[in-house]
Amino acid sequence: MITLGLIINPLSGIGGAVGLKGSDGTDIVEQALALGAQKKSLARSRQALQVIADLSSRFQILTCPAEMGEELAAEFGFSYRLIDADIAQTHTSADDTRKAAQAMLDAGVDLLVFAGGDGTARDICAVIGDAVPVIGIPAGVKIHSGVYGITPLATGNVIRSLLCGELVDVKEAEVRDLDEDAFRNNQVRARHYGDMRVPQHGHFVQAVKQGGVEDESLVLVDIAAYLCEEMEDDVLYLIGSGKTTQAIMDELGLENTLLGVDAVCNRELVGRDLSASQLLQLSSQYQQTIAVVSVMGGQGHIFGRGNQQLSPALLHQLGKQNIRVISTKTKIAALNGRPLIMDSGDPQLDQAWSGTIEIITGYRDHIVHTLA
Structure with a gap:
């Protein structure tokens, strides 16, 4: 049976709809919530996992408490267990993401599935590197990295292909992140933070956001x-x-x-x-x-x-x-x-x-x- 690691950043993308151009940092999260922002990563994760709901007998899930994965796994009735790590129940942080990734690396998951944006990918890459195949559910404001499905449904389709035993390539993809402070001042500064191995199937995984401007x-x-x-x-x-x-x-x-x-x-x-x-x-x-x-x-x-x-x-x-x-x-x-x-x-x-x-x-x- 395949073991899927599941990490959901519940605060990912929370600044997008209210024009904050990112979600990194406690101050930005508090500002977004004060402006009436709604959490969206759980809904986007639901879209992805719905694609594999009928294949639940083929996998088990290792996940995090509460909003970081447990609630959604229980909602679908998936067989799951929780990681043994000190993870916050609310207002999760980058440190919680890294702790979760380390626990899943230690447990030897077959594929790590995570929902977030470039900041989340960066945190996971810092721990996982190329040790375990990963694929992201796009839920952030800025998604320049090549480790995400082009949509949540596309991410689900890649996982489904793997569970069904289809031929799925695994290729290295870049993790990139922007300087959010510069981003809010109309400056685009992207940096390469590393590479992770990502399952590839058809056109379901997005390319890295191209930087630079053509002379057109x-x-x-x-x-x-x-x-x-x-x-x-x-x-x-x-x-x-x-x-x-x-x-x-x-x-x-x-x-x-x-x-x-x-x-x-x-x-x-x-x-x-x-x-x-x-x-x-x-x-x-x-x-x-x-x-x-x-x-x-x-x-x-x-x-x-x-x-x-x-x-x-x-x-x-x-x-x-x-x-x-x-x-x-x-x-x-x-x-x-x-x-x-x-x-x-x-x-x-x-x-x-x-x-x-x-x-x-x-x-x-x-x-x-x-x-x-």
């Missing part, structure tokens, strides 16, 4: 000029994060939040660096709202990576017809035929929007690409 300034100017020309009066435009969308704000001559979501109406700034609740409230005041998002280089995500402020509730309210995706053709070609990824946090919404979507790639230039 003329293409971005064309895209920005076209979008600004098409802007209608009295329509609210939500400009998503990233350097691609920054070109639109530059074209309008407006101040831009590189790593946040800004709101524009009648070519004027009506909101800066807005949280999920602020966006939902502001959008309800307009007859039409359009969200402009870019494609994450190397991975293909349009939702769920760095723009959690665009919540499932807001996306339901907008509808797929009010989404504008922008990208250079070079970035799309680099996906090598892989679809764009929607990881909104609501699997039913992701499924409903799957199929194809138009991408603006230049001045009056569009392509159609698959969306998974």
Whole structure:
């Protein structure tokens, strides 16, 4: 019988929807909770484990107390036991994650499954290294590391393939993390912290977030000029994060939040660096709202990576017809035929929007690409 280690960081991603751009540190967690942030990693872990629920006779789980794994294992009725380590019951920390990883390494788990973001991956990598295969359930704000499934369901599918005895490669993948303080000041500083061995199956495991910026300034100017020309009066435009969308704000001559979501109406700034609740409230005041998002280089995500402020509730309210995706053709070609990824946090919404979507790639230039 296969033994799966399960570590859930219950506070991972808690700062995303309220615009804090991270969850590292007690102060940020307390600030996020004070702003009304909701814990999401348990729900995302549930999505992943649901995929293997019918195979429970093939594995047992070694996990942590309470929110760090025990509650979910009990909910599914899985056979599980708890690690022998001094783990906090609430307000868990990076130290708790490292203690849990060490206990699972000592116990000799076959595969370590964890839910979190780059900070969680970094903590686990510091203990595990390449000693045990691992795979992450994406639940954080910033996910640049290549150790996560492209969605929680994708992570579940990789685990399922392993449990079913299918051929699953194991390859080294990078663990990368950002400096959150610099991130909040619109500076992207990613550092390589090590490598872990990750099961690979199809296109279920995400690539490392590509750093750097291509010299495609003329293409971005064309895209920005076209979008600004098409802007209608009295329509609210939500400009998503990233350097691609920054070109639109530059074209309008407006101040831009590189790593946040800004709101524009009648070519004027009506909101800066807005949280999920602020966006939902502001959008309800307009007859039409359009969200402009870019494609994450190397991975293909349009939702769920760095723009959690665009919540499932807001996306339901907008509808797929009010989404504008922008990208250079070079970035799309680099996906090598892989679809764009929607990881909104609501699997039913992701499924409903799957199929194809138009991408603006230049001045009056569009392509159609698959969306998974």
